[in-house]
Amino acid sequence: MTQTRIASVTAPSTVLLRDEELASPGPGQVLVRIRYCGVCATDTHGYSAPQFIPKTVFGHEWSGTVVEVGKDVSTVEVGDRVVASVGPACGDCSMCRAGHAEQCDTAFAEANGVDPDAPEHGGFAQHLLVPERRVQRALDALSDEQLGVVEPTAVTFHAVRRARQELGAVVVVQGAGPIGLLTAQHARHAGAGVVIVVEPSESRRETARALGFTEVFEPGDEFRARVLETTDGRGADVLYECTGAAGLFQASAQLVRRGGALALLGYPMTDSQVSYGDWQSRELTVIGSLAYTHSDFVGAMRALAGGAVDAGPLITGIITLDELPQLLADLAEGSTQHAKVLVAPNG
Incomplete structure (x- = not known):
């Protein structure tokens, strides 16, 4: 079991910070210690009207380090830095069988947080337990701050x-x-x-x-x-x-x-x-255009690593998990000049 702290929306404009124990990863699962989680407009919508987004979408721009893996995990190891992702085309859904792998139903459900294996909360947390399909190993050349914006770069x-x-x-x-x-x-x-x-x-x-x-x-x-x-x-x-x-x-x-x-x-x-x-x-x-595919994350990381995309000027603040409720309130009211803020749940 891992003790962790989580932020979630419990009612419109209400964020609850709670401590919880996460079980060890089961087969095909990984436990990630969150380094950064970006705050985006979807999170602000979720803060104001939580009924419109799945729980796992509140805090979906996360990156971190794998600290524990379950049985049969093969694409990442303990110690790997990873980014939030979706899996490759499954090859078995209706879209894949019809030859439309770029529109894979399984990956699309993962991207929108409505797949059966979606976690109970997003990356506004110290740790996150997710299926292996939801992580992708980070390029070594990228800084932690760059990894914090890979998800919107993939979008x-x-x-x-x-x-x-x-x-x-x-x-x-x-x-x-x-x-x-x-x-x-x-x-x-x-x-x-x-x-x-x-x-x-x-x-x-x-x-x-x-x-x-x-x-x-x-x-x-x-x-x-x-x-x-x-x-x-x-x-x-x-x-x-x-x-x-x-x-x-x-x-x-x-x-x-x-x-x-x-x-x-x-x-x-x-x-x-x-x-x-x-x-x-x-x-x-x-x-x-909505969300992304597995390969879009590869392209996004390469663009950041090669310098075609500069994320530095976009990151205007790094805050703690305890500061998240006030930031969301400010964003909802339009009373902040921040562009992209990263939350560092573990400090």
């Missing part, structure tokens, strides 16, 4: 890969929070000719500039004029929507050229109203 790697962005493309990234800035870096690494970032927050625009982006604008006429000027009036080849603001979807689509792609990363919590006829008549390709 954005997945989205840019799905968009099939062409070399030299004119790209717009809407939103310069952590997801937007990671997406922008992947888009640049994928060979974009121009990356235009739009963001209302001056501090986030400054972070975009610190990451080497020169085409950075606040929303408004100057931004729209720049997109049209750059493209001779056509509109962007690809627009990555990273805010999840439902009211922006139609306006975003109108910035995309005829035959271009609108890639959706931000997750709206309300319904959206769009012009179906406009999207159809301009032959837009609309690409939904």
